[in-house]
Amino acid sequence: MRSTDRQTIIIGGGVIGVCCAYYLAKRGARVTVLERGEIAKAASFGNAGSITPDHPPINKPGRVRQALKSLLHPRSPLYVAPKPDPALARWLWIFSRTCTEQHLEQAMAALAPLGRTSRRLFDELFETEKLNCHFRRDGYYEVFLTKPGWEASRQEAAMVSRFGFHPEVLAGGALREREPALNDRVVGGIFHPEAASVSPYRFVSEMARRAESYGAKFLTGADVLAIRTGGGEVRGVEMRGGQFIETGAVVLAGGAYSVPLLRKLGIDFPLQAAKGYHRDCTPASPGTELLRYPCVLGESMVFCTPMDGFVRFAGTLEFSGVNHDFRRPRLEQITNACARYLKTAAEAVIRSEWCGLRPCLPDGLPAIGALSRFPGLFVATGHAMMGLTMGPATGKVVAECVLDASPSLDLGAFRPDRF
Numbered sequence: 001m002r003s004t005d006r007q008t009i010i011i012g013g014g015v016i017g018v019c020c021a022y023y024l025a026k027r028g029a030r031v032t033v034l035e036r037g038e039i040a041k042a043a044s045f046g047n048a049g050s051i052t053p054d055h056p057p058i059n060k061p062g063r064v065r066q067a068l069k070s071l072l073h074p075r076s077p078l079y080v081a082p083k084p085d086p087a088l089a090r091w092l093w094i095f096s097r098t099c100t101e102q103h104l105e106q107a108m109a110a111l112a113p114l115g116r117t118s119r120r121l122f123d124e125l126f127e128t129e130k131l132n133c134h135f136r137r138d139g140y141y142e143v144f145l146t147k148p149g150w151e152a153s154r155q156e157a158a159m160v161s162r163f164g165f166h167p168e169v170l171a172g173g174a175l176r177e178r179e180p181a182l183n184d185r186v187v188g189g190i191f192h193p194e195a196a197s198v199s200p201y202r203f204v205s206e207m208a209r210r211a212e213s214y215g216a217k218f219l220t221g222a223d224v225l226a227i228r229t230g231g232g233e234v235r236g237v238e239m240r241g242g243q244f245i246e247t248g249a250v251v252l253a254g255g256a257y258s259v260p261l262l263r264k265l266g267i268d269f270p271l272q273a274a275k276g277y278h279r280d281c282t283p284a285s286p287g288t289e290l291l292r293y294p295c296v297l298g299e300s301m302v303f304c305t306p307m308d309g310f311v312r313f314a315g316t317l318e319f320s321g322v323n324h325d326f327r328r329p330r331l332e333q334i335t336n337a338c339a340r341y342l343k344t345a346a347e348a349v350i351r352s353e354w355c356g357l358r359p360c361l362p363d364g365l366p367a368i369g370a371l372s373r374f375p376g377l378f379v380a381t382g383h384a385m386m387g388l389t390m391g392p393a394t395g396k397v398v399a400e401c402v403l404d405a406s407p408s409l410d411l412g413a414f415r416p417d418r419f
């Protein structure tokens with residue numbers, strides 16, 4: 001049997017599952033995506049839409065001290081729910097041990113080729129598939145109100161340049177010439193020219209349609225309760241309602257919701273959900289411009305992305321488990337942060353609010369590839385704040401893992417069973 005003849009089941013219809021389906025189907029494989037809700041309606045729906053191939057992981061030297069300090073600060077973008085949680089404690093322990101210079105170097109060495117490949121694939125996809133989703137190739141500005149913040153970002157820019165990216169250091173005046181929406185308090189920043197942006201929901205929806213045109217099937221309202229194995233191999237998936245779908249190849253792309261399925265296989269996968277929020281806004285009066293280019297408000301870690309007729313302000317990192325509870329003060333913090341950097345953000349009109357869960361692994365790297373204990377089982381999750389960015393490259397290498405067993409990128413650092 002050729003590898004394209006066997007059916008591949010993908011669990012999860014977010015950006016990762018859909019990109020896997022696209023690249024598998026394009027190569028002629030039989031693919032079905034099982035999604036318990038709707039396609040692209042979880043984290044992939046409301047993210048900031050930034051394609052940031054040079055983004056380092058959150059694990060950095062000094063991060064633990066910074067995180068502890070910021071927990072006491074009411075304006076902090078970080079929130080950890082104050083309740084005993086052994087899984088979160090284990091996550092934080094591994095996280096703290098990987099906030100080292102050495103880990104950052106190794107992580108960037110692994111992430112940079114994935115990011116670069118993805119960025120190239122975005123261009124290719126827009127060229128060949130004519131996706132209609134507000135794709136902009138104009139980079140983004142990371143801007144700072146404080147000299148220490150700007151200095152740290154300059155050091156980071158020097159670090160990412162060693163991995164083949166071209167960040168540009170700019171002082172406040174030069175930044176305001178390019179982005180007039182920034183106010184006088186901004187002291188400096190970095191321009192990331194390799195970055196792009198997109199309307200994320202439209203991107204994933206368009207990709208799903210293209211995957212369908214290559215033969216992929218999408219079943220929504222299809223909740224997978226368990227992945228069944230026998231003789232050490234994958235045999236199929238068990239659905240809510242009792243249906244069993246037989247298959248020898250399963251790709252788990254369930255985002256922040258992936259843990260229970262792995263736990264049922266006896267795998268203790270240290271994935272945590274990190275909730276983020278967005279507010280989509282329009283200017284208070286016609287003729288006023290909120291923002292021209294995508295920006296990251298450095299100290300507040302808020303992403304601001306002009307989309308189709310509105311600006312999306314997205315941020316905060318909330319570790320409170322797998323839930324979609326709205327903490328309104330977190331949303332207010334996003335608006336307050338914007339008002340400190342942008343001239344007209346305080347008066348902006350809110351058009352929608354949303355929260356979603358980033359799937360985060362404690363070493364800051366995604367899990368991509370085969371699970372050696374169970375031949376036929378592949379994992380593609382844990383992309384944290386880079387799921388949209390890394391979607392196309394992840395889809396392509398997962399298709400290679402499933403069909404050829406030899407991916408074109410070194411996935412050693414992303415082994416799903418590394419913990």
Ligand SMILES: Cc1cc2nc3c(=O)[nH]c(=O)nc-3n(C[C@H](O)[C@H](O)[C@H](O)COP(=O)(O)OP(=O)(O)OC[C@H]3O[C@@H](n4cnc5c(N)ncnc54)[C@H](O)[C@@H]3O)c2cc1C
Pocket residue numbers: 011012013014015016017034035036037038040041042043044045046047048049050051052222223224225253254255256257258261274275276277278303314315355356357358359380381382383384385386387388389390
């Ligand atoms: C506020 C915010 C801003 C962000 N900004 C950016 C950004 O600018 N750039 C960027 O690259 N990334 C960004 N991210 C991160 C990005 O959104 C995520 O990394 C990405 O969406 C994860 O995609 P996913 O497909 O793994 O998960 P999801 O999009 O969450 O999809 C997983 C899907 O699997 C389904 N599922 C799970 N379990 C089952 C099951 N058992 N049966 C059936 N279906 C199942 C779920 O219903 C869900 O639809 C941001 C995230 C947030 C929250």
